[in-house]
Amino acid sequence: MSTVQEIEAAITELPHSDFWELAEWFDQARDEAWARKMQADADAGRLDFLFDEAAAARAEGEYRKWPEQA
Numbered sequence: 001m002s003t004v005q006e007i008e009a010a011i012t013e014l015p016h017s018d019f020w021e022l023a024e025w026f027d028q029a030r031d032e033a034w035a036r037k038m039q040a041d042a043d044a045g046r047l048d049f050l051f052d053e054a055a056a057a058r059a060e061g062e063y064r065k066w067p068e069q070a
Helices: 004-012 016-043 048-059
Strands: none
Touching: none
């Protein structure tokens, strides 16, 4: 199995329970990859602009609790 098309074809042949086990594994793998990417971006300072924006909003009086209380 070396192509996406071959993998997709194999997945369609899986028994129902195996399909859902694979789906759960895939979701976990995707979530872990996203977390690693976000951590790498944070470590490299690529998300620092978010802190700068928050500090500027607070300085301008735009700060409010989140989620806002009803």
